[in-house]
Amino acid sequence: MTKLIGILYHPRLPAAQALSRSLTEVLEGKGYQVWSASAWEEQGAKDLMAGTAAVVSVGGDGTIMRAARAIIPASVPILGIRFGRLGFLAEMDPDEALERVPRLLDGAGYVEERGMLQAWCADTPVDPALNEKHHPLMTEDTGFHALNDVAVARGGAGRPIYVQVTIDGEYFTTYRADAVVLATATGSTAYSFSAGGPVLRPTSASYLLTPVAPHGTFTNSLVLEPATRVQLTVHSDHGSILSIDGQVDITLKDGETVTVQRSPYTARFLRAGVEDGFYKGLLARLRFGENLNV
Numbered sequence: 001m002t003k004l005i006g007i008l009y010h011p012r013l014p015a016a017q018a019l020s021r022s023l024t025e026v027l028e029g030k031g032y033q034v035w036s037a038s039a040w041e042e043q044g045a046k047d048l049m050a051g052t053a054a055v056v057s058v059g060g061d062g063t064i065m066r067a068a069r070a071i072i073p074a075s076v077p078i079l080g081i082r083f084g085r086l087g088f089l090a091e092m093d094p095d096e097a098l099e100r101v102p103r104l105l106d107g108a109g110y111v112e113e114r115g116m117l118q119a120w121c122a123d124t125p126v127d128p129a130l131n132e133k134h135h136p137l138m139t140e141d142t143g144f145h146a147l148n149d150v151a152v153a154r155g156g157a158g159r160p161i162y163v164q165v166t167i168d169g170e171y172f173t174t175y176r177a178d179a180v181v182l183a184t185a186t187g188s189t190a191y192s193f194s195a196g197g198p199v200l201r202p203t204s205a206s207y208l209l210t211p212v213a214p215h216g217t218f219t220n221s222l223v224l225e226p227a228t229r230v231q232l233t234v235h236s237d238h239g240s241i242l243s244i245d246g247q248v249d250i251t252l253k254d255g256e257t258v259t260v261q262r263s264p265y266t267a268r269f270l271r272a273g274v275e276d277g278f279y280k281g282l283l284a285r286l287r288f289g290e291n292l293n294v
Helices: 014-029 042-047 061-071 094-105 279-285
Strands: 004-009 033-038 052-059 078-082 110-121 144-146 149-154 161-167 170-177 179-184 207-212 222-224 229-235 240-244 248-252 257-271
Touching: 004 014, 004 061, 014 033, 014 052, 014 094, 033 042, 042 061, 052 061, 052 094, 061 078, 061 144, 078 094, 110 149, 110 179, 110 240, 144 149, 144 240, 144 257, 149 161, 149 257, 161 179, 161 207, 170 179, 170 207, 179 229
Parallel strands: 004 033, 004 052, 052 078, 078 257
Antiparallel strands: 110 144, 110 257, 149 179, 149 240, 161 170, 161 229, 179 207, 207 222, 229 257, 240 248
């Protein structure tokens, strides 16, 4: 049976689009069926996902995050080609892709699974005026899903918001802060890390709660067990948002509660390298070590 391969590309990178076309020619020449779409049109990509054996993401880590959300509820592995500055999630550079992608799709390497987060808020429709092109559809039963992080943050005004945090039904604290971030192990090196949070091994099932610029309250990150459910109730008279992976923004009303827990879905990545190579490149990718040519 002919395998169906999807290619999701960054629509604003001409080089990514050109590589997508070249990959399509190479894969079709090897007998694959191929579809391609802009990663920014998540719902359109989701509509093409049925029967897809693997998705090749051509862009930066942001493109991979969009791919991970578009795949839900399927369980399709992602192979990332690095066009971004850091490339934590991607497996290879563009100049390797035409040779290595077919080999990995033919069964070389292994599949690595990463946990995701699920978030929902009652009675809050997606605002089409915000990031219209990036919005996946939010359904009543699944809400939003994030590969990196979910954040409740202040809107455009330069004043903090109040975020009441309840963990597994018990009140924890109320932050006066710029934001409160819940990050997966994958996202621990992103927004949470920039706010002073720790780094988790990306395959860890735990996730993090990290306040951003908190005032007069508990300032450290919390490492949460996988089964933990967190509720964030926001209070602000100058606007606040729910942000999914820093790509999807939903306006929140004063007093609204966002519930976050581990998603029932995982992101699956095709890998060719050694399984314990994360720490080797950590400092370099965070630019504390050698300079990266990106």
